[in-house]
Amino acid sequence: MYLCDHCQQQISANVPTYSLIVQTRPVIYPKRSQANRYHKNHRLERPNDAGGEGFETVKTIKVCPDCYRALSAS
Numbered sequence: 001m002y003l004c005d006h007c008q009q010q011i012s013a014n015v016p017t018y019s020l021i022v023q024t025r026p027v028i029y030p031k032r033s034q035a036n037r038y039h040k041n042h043r044l045e046r047p048n049d050a051g052g053e054g055f056e057t058v059k060t061i062k063v064c065p066d067c068y069r070a071l072s073a074s
């Protein structure tokens, strides 16, 4: 039993909830030297993390199945 974040209706029990991402932002991850550590053939390996760019989630809402179908179709 939960409140849908979109239609504000109370949804009965045993009805699945869906997470919907409504806002993202671009992000740039910097390069990190020797960021990871692991052993390979009894030697310590310390490879670099190349970094990169992408998107990260800012806001996620919990919606009912009807709202999920309506919002994800558009």
Ligand SMILES: [Zn+2]
Pocket (backbone or CB within 6 Å): 004, 005, 006, 007, 008, 009, 063, 064, 065, 066, 067, 068
């Ligand atoms: Zn709803």
